[in-house]
Amino acid sequence: MRYFADWIIENLEFTRAIPSEYVYLIIMVVGGLLLLLFVVPMAGALTFVERRVAGKMQSRIGPNRVGPQGIFQFVADGVKLILKEDIIPTAADRRLFKLAPYIVFVGSFLTFAALPFSQKLIAADLNIGILYIFAVSSMVVVGIIMSGWASNNNLSLLGGMRSAAQIISYEVPQILSVLAVILLTGTLGMQGTIKAQGWAPQHWFLFHNPFAFIAFFVFFISAVAECNRIPFDIPEAESELVSGYNTEYSGFRFGLFFLAEFANVYVISAVAVTLFLGGWNTPFYLPTGIWGLLPSAVNLAGLITFLIKTFVLVFVCMWLRWTLPRLRVDQLMTVGWKYMVPIAFFNLVGTAVWMLVWGDKSIAALLGG
Amino acid sequence: MQSFNIVVYVFAAIIVASAALVAFSRNLVYSAFALLFTFFGVAGIYVMLSADFLAAVQLLIYVGGILVLIIFAVMLTHRISDVEISNQSLRPAQGALILIGIMAVLLGVIFKTQWSLEGQLEYQATTALIGDLLLKKYLLPFEIVSVLLLAALMGAAVIVRKEVRGEQSGGKS
Numbered sequence: 124m125r126y127f128a129d130w131i132i133e134n135l136e137f138t139r140a141i142p143s144e145y146v147y148l149i150i151m152v153v154g155g156l157l158l159l160l161f162v163v164p165m166a167g168a169l170t171f172v173e174r175r176v177a178g179k180m181q182s183r184i185g186p187n188r189v190g191p192q193g194i195f196q197f198v199a200d201g202v203k204l205i206l207k208e209d210i211i212p213t214a215a216d217r218r219l220f221k222l223a224p225y226i227v228f229v230g231s232f233l234t235f236a237a238l239p240f241s242q243k244l245i246a247a248d249l250n251i252g253i254l255y256i257f258a259v260s261s262m263v264v265v266g267i268i269m270s271g272w273a274s275n276n277n278l279s280l281l282g283g284m285r286s287a288a289q290i291i292s293y294e295v296p297q298i299l300s301v302l303a304v305i306l307l308t309g310t311l312g313m314q315g316t317i318k319a320q321g322w323a324p325q326h327w328f329l330f331h332n333p334f335a336f337i338a339f340f341v342f343f344i345s346a347v348a349e350c351n352r353i354p355f356d357i358p359e360a361e362s363e364l365v366s367g368y369n370t371e372y373s374g375f376r377f378g379l380f381f382l383a384e385f386a387n388v389y390v391i392s393a394v395a396v397t398l399f400l401g402g403w404n405t406p407f408y409l410p411t412g413i414w415g416l417l418p419s420a421v422n423l424a425g426l427i428t429f430l431i432k433t434f435v436l437v438f439v440c441m442w443l444r445w446t447l448p449r450l451r452v453d454q455l456m457t458v459g460w461k462y463m464v465p466i467a468f469f470n471l472v473g474t475a476v477w478m479l480v481w482g483d484k485s486i487a488a489l490l491g492g
Numbered sequence: 493m494q495s496f497n498i499v500v501y502v503f504a505a506i507i508v509a510s511a512a513l514v515a516f517s518r519n520l521v522y523s524a525f526a527l528l529f530t531f532f533g534v535a536g537i538y539v540m541l542s543a544d545f546l547a548a549v550q551l552l553i554y555v556g557g558i559l560v561l562i563i564f565a566v567m568l569t570h571r572i573s574d575v576e577i578s579n580q581s582l583r584p585a586q587g588a589l590i591l592i593g594i595m596a597v598l599l600g601v602i603f604k605t606q607w608s609l610e611g612q613l614e615y616q617a618t619t620a621l622i623g624d625l626l627l628k629k630y631l632l633p634f635e636i637v638s639v640l641l642l643a644a645l646m647g648a649a650v651i652v653r654k655e656v657r658g659e660q661s662g663g664k665s
Contacts, residue, residue: 144495219525226528250617251548258535258548261556265528268563272521284567287560294556311619 154246158235166385167197173385173441180445204381207374212275215371219273224372224379226266231383233259234390239313241403241425252313253301256394257294260349263383264290267358267368270380274371282367285452286358290349292459297345299467300338303474304328304398307335307483317402322428325487327401332486334473339399341467346391347440348459350384354447357455392436396429400436403429500540507533524559524566531555545619 171186171194178185187193211220237252239245249255264287271283305311307328308319320327328335348355359367369380396402403425450458481489510529517523531554538547626634 148495216521219521249544251544251619254545254548254552258551258556261552262528262532264560265525265555265563268560269525272563272567280567284564287564291557291560 155236158246159232162232162235162386162389163382165389166382167201169385169388169437170200170381171197173444176438176441177445180442201378204378205375209374209376210371212371214275216273216275219269220371221376223266223270223273224376224383226269227263228266228379228383228386230260230262230266231386231390233262235386237313238390238393239317239397239402240429241422243422244426245314248312248314251311253305253311253316253394253398256390257298257301260387260390261294263387270372271368274368276371278364279368279370282358282360282364282370286351286368289351289355289358289455289459292456293345293348293355293463296341296459296463296467297349299464299471300341300345301398303335303338303470306471306474306478307331313397317397317404320401320404322401322404322406324401326404326485327399329399330486332474332477334470334477335399337466338470338474339395341463341470342398343391343395343436345459345463346395347443348455350387350391350440352384352388352440353444354450355455356449357452360449388437388440389433392433392440393429395436396432400432402432496540500537503533503536503540506530507537520566520569521563524563527559527562528555531559542616543618545617545622 174196175185175187175193185193186196189195189199211217234256236246237249237255239248267286267290268283271279271281271286274280304316308316310316310319324330329339330336351358358364359369364370369377372380405421405424405428507530510526510533513526514523514530517526531550535547535550538544538550
C-alpha cells in the first residue's frame, strides 16, 4: 500500500495540491474498505462452503436451493440476519451487550491489515507484522468475555469464561511455535518471512528442519483452538451450553460473531501459509525496473498461489470439524499445558541448537551439499 | 506536523476519558472493561512515538493477559452487581497523600527528561535495538526479572497445590 501511495503522490498531477498526509489518509481509508469488501463476502461464502462440506461428509445434501448448487445461500442468510429483529434481553447489561460483537469483529478484522496476499498486495508490511497480528487478535478474548457477561445468562457466562481460559492457554504454545520460525528468519515482518522461503516445498520452513516440521503442527492445532472450533469448541458446545457466549444474540449482532469466526479461520490459515508453507512464492520472478511496478502476471500468480494454499488449510479446518469429537474441558487443558507447551519449548530449543550447528541451512541444503 | 498532533490528541483523549471511567464508574465491571480502551490508547501513543514493538507488546500483554485476569477477578467478586460495595471512595486524606506523592514523582520525571523535539523524531524498527540492549547492556536486570517471574510462577503453583490437599483431607470447600 505504501509504494502505491508514493507512486500516486509522485505521478498524479492533481494530488500535488493536497498535502501528502491527506493522500495517505484517503488511501488508508480506501485500503481498509477494500479489505472489508474482501473479508465480509469471503467469510459469508465460507459459511456456505462449510455447510456443503459438512453435508458431503455426513452423506447428506446441505443447502442447495438458492441459486445453482445453493451458492447464494450465504447472501440469503446475510439478508435474513440484517432484517431480523435485534433482541436485547431485559435482564442483559444493555451497553456491554451492544458493544461486545463490535470488539470481537474489530479484533479479528484488524489482523487483515498485516496479512500478505501477494508480492505487492499487502495493506501494511509492518516490521512487527506477526507480533501485530497476535496483539490485535487478543482483543477478541475481551469481547467474548464481555458478551458472555452482558448476556446475564448462566450458559453464556460459562461459555465466555471457557473461551477466555482456552484462548489464554493456547496462546502460549502458538507463540512459542512461531518463535521457532522467527529464529530462522530473524524478522517479524510477514513479507520478509515469505521472502526467506522458496517456491519449492523443500525450501518451505515446514521442511526446513525436523523442529520446524513439528512447530507447524503445534501452531496449527493451537490456532484451531484459538478459533474455538471443533474439536476445541467447548465455549459453544451445543450439547452443554446451547450456543455459549452468543446464545442471546440475534440478527446483525449474531452475524458479526459469525463473520468474526470465519474471518479468524482465514487468518490462521493465511498466517500458517506465510510462516510455514512458502506464502506467495512462485517459480516466476518480478521483472526489475519500470515493469516491476505494473500489476503483472507474476503478482497475480502469487496471489492465486497464496489463496489456493490458504483455502486448502481452511478446508482442513472444516475437515477436522466434521470428523473429530469434542474434547472435554479437562482434556482440553491437559492437551494444552501438558503436551503442547512442552513440545513447543522443545522445538524452540531444538531450532536454536540446529542454528548453532548448521546455521540457517535447511535439510535440503545439507543433503544437496 | 498538524495531523500528527491531532492523532496524538485523539489518543490522549481516549486514554483520559476511559481512565476516568475506570476510576469513577460505580459499576466495577464497567471499570474493568474501560481499561481495554485505556490500554488501546496507550498503545496508540507508543506507535506515534515510533515505539512499534512496545505498542504491540502493550496490547499483547496488557489486553490479552492482564486485562483478562482482572476481568476474571472482578467477575468472581462476591455480589458483583451490588452497586453499594463497588468503587466507593475510601479515606480521601490518605488518597490525597498518595496522589501528591505520585504527582511529585511524575513532575520530576517530566522536567528531568531530555525530550526530543519536533522534527528530531526518527522512525525506525526498534525490535533489534531492544533485543541488543536487553541481552548486552541490561543483561543483569533482565535475568533478575526472569528469576522473579519464575519464583512467582512456582509460588502460584504451590498455593494451588495446597488447596487441593486441604480439600482431600478435610473435605471442606
